[in-house]
Amino acid sequence: xxxxxxxxxxxxxxxxxxxxxxxxxxxxxxxxxxxxxxxxxxxxxxxxxxxxxxxxxxxxxxxxxxxxxxxxxxxxxxxxxxxxxxxxxxxxxxxxxxxxxxxxxxxxxxxxxxxxxxxxxxxxxxxxxxxxxxxxxxxxxxxxxxxxxxxxxxxxxxxxxxxxxxxxxxxxxxxxxxxxxxxxxxxxxxxxxxxxxxxxxxxxx
Numbered sequence: 716x717x718x719x720x721x722x723x724x725x726x727x728x729x730x731x732x733x734x735x736x737x738x739x740x741x742x743x744x745x746x747x748x749x750x751x752x753x754x755x756x757x758x759x760x761x762x763x764x765x766x767x768x769x770x771x772x773x774x775x776x777x778x779x780x781x782x783x784x785x786x787x788x789x790x791x792x793x794x795x796x797x798x799x800x801x802x803x804x805x806x807x808x809x810x811x812x813x814x815x816x817x818x819x820x821x822x823x824x825x826x827x828x829x830x831x832x833x834x835x836x837x838x839x840x841x842x843x844x845x846x847x848x849x850x851x852x853x854x855x856x857x858x859x860x861x862x863x864x865x866x867x868x869x870x871x872x873x874x875x876x877x878x879x880x881x882x883x884x885x886x887x888x889x890x891x892x893x894x895x896x897x898x899x900x901x902x903x904x905x906x907x908x909x910x911x912x913x914x915x916x917x918x919x920x
Contacts, residue, residue, distance in 0.1 A: 740767070741798065814871050835911055
């Protein structure tokens with residue numbers, strides 16, 4: 716029997732399309748941050764930030780739809796992780812950079828945050844079977860889920876809407892050695908560290 720080639724239109728489930736919508740929103744947020752840096756329109760930045768809650772909604776719905784239609788798959792799980800890295804890892808870091816966290820230490824912290832998100836999702840995918848109970852459902856998260864970065868984006872949205880970005884960014888900046896550090900970026904360091912925590916266990920709804 717000839718093995719069928721993979722077809723996005725034929726083999727993707729409805730839940731997978733919601734996951735792709737999640738990734739679409741995250742990618743749009745990154746482009747919005749880039750457009751703001753090019754043209755300086757705060758409206759572009761706010762549009763990008765508004766796409767992250769929308770991505771969160773799609774992320775919440777895809778799992779429910781998969782369970783409702785009994786269409787959970789390894790492909791869907793991997794797709795979900797990749798979409799989450801874009802929408803809740805790279806996009807929030809790009810938005811933070813656009814808001815003014817552009818010092819050398821800021822780059823390192825934001826890169827650390829993204830790497831923590833990638834590591835968190837990889838660990839979840841590997842250990843999901845070990846953590847699942849008799850009903851084959853994971854009972855708790857190890858570390859905070861990466862979509863909790865939505866809270867960071869909400870803080871950035873308040874700062875952007877009140878004009879507290881760029882040189883007016885809350886808490887200013889500190890020169891440490893050759894590079895600048897904006898203290899506000901430390902919330903990304905804390906968020907990333909909580910994601911990769913082994914001792915923090917959060918019940919999964």
